Amino acid sequence: MHLGQRFAVTWQRWHATRALVLIPIGLIIAITVVDIHTPETVHLGPLLVVAPAITVAMGGVWLTGLIGVLAVVAQVVIAVFHGGLTTPNHICQIIGLTILSMLAVIVCLVRDRRRAELAQVRSVSEAAQRALLRPLPRRLGTLHLSCTYLAAAKEARIGGDLYAVAHTGNHTRMLIGDVRGKGLNAVGEAAALMGAFQEAAHHHATLPALASALDRSACRYSAQFLGSDDEAEEHFITALLLEIPDDGSVARLTHCGHPPPLLISRGQVTSVPSSAAPPLGLCGLTQDIRTSHTFPFEAGDTLLLYTDGLAEARDSSGAFYPLEERLAQWTKCHPDTLLECVQHDLLAHTGGALRDDAAMLAVRRTATTHAGHLGGELIGSDGRPMPDLNRHATPGSRAARS
Numbered sequence: 103m104h105l106g107q108r109f110a111v112t113w114q115r116w117h118a119t120r121a122l123v124l125i126p127i128g129l130i131i132a133i134t135v136v137d138i139h140t141p142e143t144v145h146l147g148p149l150l151v152v153a154p155a156i157t158v159a160m161g162g163v164w165l166t167g168l169i170g171v172l173a174v175v176a177q178v179v180i181a182v183f184h185g186g187l188t189t190p191n192h193i194c195q196i197i198g199l200t201i202l203s204m205l206a207v208i209v210c211l212v213r214d215r216r217r218a219e220l221a222q223v224r225s226v227s228e229a230a231q232r233a234l235l236r237p238l239p240r241r242l243g244t245l246h247l248s249c250t251y252l253a254a255a256k257e258a259r260i261g262g263d264l265y266a267v268a269h270t271g272n273h274t275r276m277l278i279g280d281v282r283g284k285g286l287n288a289v290g291e292a293a294a295l296m297g298a299f300q301e302a303a304h305h306h307a308t309l310p311a312l313a314s315a316l317d318r319s320a321c322r323y324s325a326q327f328l329g330s331d332d333e334a335e336e337h338f339i340t341a342l343l344l345e346i347p348d349d350g351s352v353a354r355l356t357h358c359g360h361p362p363p364l365l366i367s368r369g370q371v372t373s374v375p376s377s378a379a380p381p382l383g384l385c386g387l388t389q390d391i392r393t394s395h396t397f398p399f400e401a402g403d404t405l406l407l408y409t410d411g412l413a414e415a416r417d418s419s420g421a422f423y424p425l426e427e428r429l430a431q432w433t434k435c436h437p438d439t440l441l442e443c444v445q446h447d448l449l450a451h452t453g454g455a456l457r458d459d460a461a462m463l464a465v466r467r468t469a470t471t472h473a474g475h476l477g478g479e480l481i482g483s484d485g486r487p488m489p490d491l492n493r494h495a496t497p498g499s500r501a502a503r504s
Contacts, residue, residue: 126153170203248437262288263461268303279341309356320383338381353399366404401469411460437464
């Protein structure tokens with residue numbers, strides 16, 4: 103950060119807190135004036151410790167230290183008017199107030215250091231998120247795409263939920279999945295699977311073949327990096343593979359133990375039927391019985407792909423989030439608006455506290471093919487240009503935009 107930027111940030115912070123600074127200063131003046139005008143048998147000086155104590159919550163180290171010095175000076179003034187500085191009572195009060203003010207400064211210093219460490223961790227986390235879940239293109243062929251990621255932990259930006267898109271030949275392939283478990287192991291598995299998808303999507307003619315390739319990749323990762331884990335055999339990844347041809351009005355789906363997508367077509371919301379197959383990464387515990395299912399996907403239709411963090415979200419009474427019912431309210435929304443509505447409604451349903459990460463990917467087919475697969479201006483259903491909300495933004499930042 104440049105010197106000018108640092109000055110600007112410091113000035114903004116001071117501008118925001120200068121009104122609050124009047125509170126401890128006012129307390130010091132009021133306590134001092136009242137104590138001076140009371141009998142010598144009444145001692146209000148110890149109350150001055152409140153000033154540096156509350157300054158910790160609103161200011162930094164220097165401001166807390168300054169308020170502490172003012173409080174000690176006020177205590178000295180009180181001592182001069184009430185019996186002199188040499189009385190044992192006033193000496194003890196001055197020493198005690200000095201020590202407590204120093205402790206307040208130390209607490210403030212430790213807090214600021216932890217804030218700096220947290221800011222650094224957030225920066226690394228956001229960089230990892232950008233590397234793991236790269237921003238998806240706004241448009242691919244006849245498709246409009248929008249995505250968001252909601253982390254269960256407030257300070258987290260990454261997890262085991264994943265999504266990826268690849269344009270191969272004359273169709274677009276998509277992956278959305280959820281790694282069982284949490285922590286770095288889940289993040290590593292998610293990153294490995296997305297990397298395998300980006301390569302394998304170009305080399306397999308059918309979705310079942312692609313799913314088998316991803317299954318083998320997940321098993322290799324599990325054997326190499328989770329072989330010493332006592333729960334390695336319980337690691338698996340639920341996934342959904344989607345293939346949408348550039349031309350035509352159909353789409354194909356391969357289901358690997360993941361929640362089925364929801365189709366918004368002609369004002370109706372329906373769950374896309376498919377044959378459920380075992381999740382990825384079970385490593386030979388089940389036979390490969392994956393198949394693909396073809397379903398109508400016409401111009402104007404929207405598909406919502408999501409992870410179970412959305413479908414299994416509960417409110418305070420334990421009721422699940424009624425996703426399909428709520429989507430019926432927003433059948434005419436653009437994918438960006440649709441995800442924003444779902445996000446706000448989901449957080450309202452759960453009281454702002456998610457128990458599991460939730461990823462969402464909305465896909466709308468349009469009637470015309472856009473020139474190129476990336477970039478360009480987004481045109482809304484009303485024919486007017488729409489702002490590019492996803493460009494230059496990480497999934498974590500898009501989830502936090504509310």
